[in-house]
Amino acid sequence: MLISFSFVLVAVLLTGALLRPDGILPVQSNVSAVYKIKTNTKVAALTFDVVWGNRVPGPVLDLLKKHNVKATFFVSESWARQYPELARRITTEGHEIGSNIENRVRLSTEAKPPVKDELVKSSEAIKDVTGASITLFRAPYGDWNDEFLAAAAESGFKVIRWSVDSLDIQTPGKNNIVDNVVKQVHPGAIILMNASDTAAQTPEALQIILEELKGQGYELVTISSLMKMGPSVID
Numbered sequence: 001m002l003i004s005f006s007f008v009l010v011a012v013l014l015t016g017a018l019l020r021p022d023g024i025l026p027v028q029s030n031v032s033a034v035y036k037i038k039t040n041t042k043v044a045a046l047t048f049d050v051v052w053g054n055r056v057p058g059p060v061l062d063l064l065k066k067h068n069v070k071a072t073f074f075v076s077e078s079w080a081r082q083y084p085e086l087a088r089r090i091t092t093e094g095h096e097i098g099s100n101i102e103n104r105v106r107l108s109t110e111a112k113p114p115v116k117d118e119l120v121k122s123s124e125a126i127k128d129v130t131g132a133s134i135t136l137f138r139a140p141y142g143d144w145n146d147e148f149l150a151a152a153a154e155s156g157f158k159v160i161r162w163s164v165d166s167l168d169i170q171t172p173g174k175n176n177i178v179d180n181v182v183k184q185v186h187p188g189a190i191i192l193m194n195a196s197d198t199a200a201q202t203p204e205a206l207q208i209i210l211e212e213l214k215g216q217g218y219e220l221v222t223i224s225s226l227m228k229m230g231p232s233v234i235d
Contacts, residue, residue: 032149032234035161037188039230043219044189046071047162049100049138049169051079053197057086060195060203065093067210072223073195074100074138074160077125084129091132096222098136098160099126115151123157136160136223160223161235162192166209168199177205182212188230190223 037045050057050073064071073090075097080087090097099122123134137157139148144159152159164184168177181191193202213220 032232033144033159033161034190034227034232035235036163036186036190036233037226037230038233039188041219041229042187042217043221043226043229044164044185044187044191044213045223045226046191046193046220047138047160047223048073048193048195050074050195051076051100054083054086055197056199056202057083057195060206061086061089061093061095063203063206063210064095067214069210069220070094070096070222070225071220072096072098072136072160074098074136075126076100077102077122080126080129087126087129088131091130096136096224097126097130097132097134098138098223099123099134100138115148116155119152119155119157160190162190164189164191166191166193166202166205168202168205169194169196171199171201174201174205174208177201178208178212181205181209182216185213185216185218188226188233190226 046069048060048071073095075087075090077099087097099119101118101122119137122137126132126134135157137152137159138161139159149159163186164181166177166180168180172180181193185191193199193206195202210220
C-alpha cells in the first residue's frame with residue numbers, strides 16, 4: 001500500500017513540475033503542431049494556403065502591401081513551379097513562405113521514410129523557385145500522424161496549424177468570412193485564410209479584416225515573428 005502511494009505521489013510531483021503556472025504543458029520537443037502562441041500582446045499571424053490558381057494571390061498580395069502587413073504563405077510545390085513569378089513575389093515583398101505539402105503520400109498513415117523524403121523534396125523544390133529556405137510546413141486538412149510530426153522534427157521543420165479558421169475556402173460570403181476572423185481573433189492567434197482561386201471571396205473580405213483588426217489594436221506578423229512573442233501552444 002505504501003509503495004503504491006509513493007508511485008502516485010511521484011507521478012503527481014512530476015506532473016506539477018512539468019506544468020507551467022498557466023496549466024499548459026511546455027513544449028518538450030518539436031514533435032508537435034503549433035496552433036497558437038501564449039501571449040497577452042495583441043499580435044497574430046495571418047497565414048494563407050495557396051495550392052492552385054493565379055487570380056486570387058495577386059489581389060491578396062496587393063492588399064497586404066497597401067496595409068504594410070507581412071504574412072506567411074504555405075504554397076504547394078506544384079503551384080510554385082506553375083506560377084514562379086507569384087511565388088517569388090511572396091518572398092521579394094517580405095512575406096514568409098512555407099510548404100503546403102503535396103498529397104503524394106498519405107500523411108495520416110505513411111511511415112517515416114517516405115514522409116521525410118516528401119518533406120525534403122517539397123522544401124527543395126520551393127527553394128529552387130523562390131530562393132527561400134523552407135522551415136515551416138502545413139499538412140492539407142490537418143491530415144497527419146505521429147510519424148509525420150517526428151519526420152518533420154528530425155528534418156528540422158516545424159508543423160503549423162491554426163487557432164482561427166476564416167472558412168473562406170467554403171465561400172460563405174464576405175461578411176461571414178470577416179466575422180469568422182474578427183470575432184475569433186485572440187492574442188497569439190494563427191489565422192488560416194486561403195489565396196487559391198477556390199477562395200474567390202478572400203480579397204474582398206481581407207480588405208475589411210485588415211481594417212477591423214487594426215482598429216482592435218492588433219499587429220499582424222509572420223509565423224516566425226509570432227513565435228518570438230511567447231511559448232508555442234501545441235496540438
